[in-house]
Amino acid sequence: MAAPRLSFSNVTALAPMVRVGTLPMRLLALDYGADVVYCEELIDLKMVQCQRVVNDVLQTVDFVAPDDRVMFRTCEREKDRVVFQMGTADPDRALAVARLVEKDVAAVDVNMGCPKEYSTKGGMGAALLSDPEKIEAILKKLVTGVSIPVTCKIRILPSLQETVSLVQRIEKTGVAAVAVHGRFKEERPRHPVHCDYIQAVARAVSIPVIANGGSLDLVKTNADVAEFRAACGASSVMLARAAMWNASVFSSRGPLPVETVMEDYLRYAIRYDNNAFNTKYCLCQMLRDKVESVLGKQVQAAQTNAEISEAYGLQAFYQQTQDELQARRDASQGGGQPERPVMDGDVTTMAVRFERREYPPQITPKMFLLEWSRKEKLEQPQYDTVQRSQDRSFQSTVTVAGRKYRSSLWEKSKKFAEQASAIVCLRTLGVPEGRIGEGESGLVCKRKREGRADGPAGADRRKRPHVASVLEETQSNGGPGAV
Numbered sequence: 001m002a003a004p005r006l007s008f009s010n011v012t013a014l015a016p017m018v019r020v021g022t023l024p025m026r027l028l029a030l031d032y033g034a035d036v037v038y039c040e041e042l043i044d045l046k047m048v049q050c051q052r053v054v055n056d057v058l059q060t061v062d063f064v065a066p067d068d069r070v071m072f073r074t075c076e077r078e079k080d081r082v083v084f085q086m087g088t089a090d091p092d093r094a095l096a097v098a099r100l101v102e103k104d105v106a107a108v109d110v111n112m113g114c115p116k117e118y119s120t121k122g123g124m125g126a127a128l129l130s131d132p133e134k135i136e137a138i139l140k141k142l143v144t145g146v147s148i149p150v151t152c153k154i155r156i157l158p159s160l161q162e163t164v165s166l167v168q169r170i171e172k173t174g175v176a177a178v179a180v181h182g183r184f185k186e187e188r189p190r191h192p193v194h195c196d197y198i199q200a201v202a203r204a205v206s207i208p209v210i211a212n213g214g215s216l217d218l219v220k221t222n223a224d225v226a227e228f229r230a231a232c233g234a235s236s237v238m239l240a241r242a243a244m245w246n247a248s249v250f251s252s253r254g255p256l257p258v259e260t261v262m263e264d265y266l267r268y269a270i271r272y273d274n275n276a277f278n279t280k281y282c283l284c285q286m287l288r289d290k291v292e293s294v295l296g297k298q299v300q301a302a303q304t305n306a307e308i309s310e311a312y313g314l315q316a317f318y319q320q321t322q323d324e325l326q327a328r329r330d331a332s333q334g335g336g337q338p339e340r341p342v343m344d345g346d347v348t349t350m351a352v353r354f355e356r357r358e359y360p361p362q363i364t365p366k367m368f369l370l371e372w373s374r375k376e377k378l379e380q381p382q383y384d385t386v387q388r389s390q391d392r393s394f395q396s397t398v399t400v401a402g403r404k405y406r407s408s409l410w411e412k413s414k415k416f417a418e419q420a421s422a423i424v425c426l427r428t429l430g431v432p433e434g435r436i437g438e439g440e441s442g443l444v445c446k447r448k449r450e451g452r453a454d455g456p457a458g459a460d461r462r463k464r465p466h467v468a469s470v471l472e473e474t475q476s477n478g479g480p481g482a483v
């Protein structure tokens, strides 16, 4: 059964906020009681180039740019609550973007309030407010072109009458609601919000009006939301800064300590592999005047979500989440398959993973491969590593004696991906890789029997033929080429 259309009547919404309104913040706002969550503004030109990718590991849908950046990540939990906000000045491009995301979001919104030059110089954001024909063209195209509700977010115009007339024209396009940020486009966030303008608009139209702009002086906690709504005579309320500082403003159970909110946020950031710089940015907004505290400095110095987790004492949660994601990654890649070489083009592949605990401290397969290559008078192994966008995991291909080896499993770090490719090479060639207990497989014992103190490669040099002949041998025996 199709989900009911998202209603904008009597709701409290998380406002669109660049850098803040990414998936972890939206889910957090929903947990605390927001009815509707807007994503950060995404520019149509960038979005039209994106590909929709289902991410089985994170269980998300990602919209990925040609440079592999995830521009928009969403998931089932927010599907019937999330509004996709775009920056646009072009009806056709707006429609193309709306159609791209239509199946994964509850509504689309057009930003008509951003006063920043990067928006207005392209005719987007607040520039649209002085071009009502363009507004109509964009909104009509969207309303007739997609099956989900369409909304827009404006700032107020210099007079009450102009503001009301504009919103009446907007209503006629068939939009489901209009959000009104009660400030003139020249006004800064510290200026008082003009509730009287929002009230006049709310009286003049019959679609839901979403009042916005009350964070600084009117809405500090959840108890203030109803008052702000009443002061504006609006159907609904949209909160930006109050939510950015403490998302529990959506909770009727009173504000939670910001420490709790930061932890809840971080758990989502870890779970959804949020970009670490974005995670840091949001946490710093929550820290506010505590950004120079010990914790604040730790957060600012952190480079990865793992390091941020340490600052909050969430290492165990981080590790557990990584293990769970890895298990899903393995399952989706057929990691349960027995290890056997398979040719993928000219690359010998195996489903193997580098497990640190399987090797003595200081010992790695890469070291063994390097050592062995030296002893065989081969060129140093060459590692070529790629990172994929959807979960930012790595895969490495090592070239040894002109042959390529790679693990078919993707690894969380570049280092581990290289180790995994070294393992594939060593196992294909039947060369020891330094694993604990390898002796039990006969390899170490064999070296010991030969009385070698100079490591496996020394023994191998005498016992094993040259790498090229090993390969010929393996292939003619039904080795990598044949399996």
Ligand SMILES: Cc1cc2nc3c(=O)[nH]c(=O)nc-3n(C[C@H](O)[C@H](O)[C@H](O)COP(=O)(O)O)c2cc1C
Pocket: 015, 016, 017, 018, 019, 020, 039, 040, 041, 085, 111, 112, 113, 114, 153, 181, 189, 212, 213, 214, 215, 216, 238, 239, 240, 241, 242, 244
């Ligand atoms: C960090 C930040 C980013 C913002 N980004 C957007 C945006 O992407 N789209 C938009 O329409 N408004 C954006 N805004 C404006 C807010 O949505 C909102 O209109 C404004 O902050 C007033 O609401 P408030 O008083 O609840 O903060 C942003 C505001 C902030 C603080």
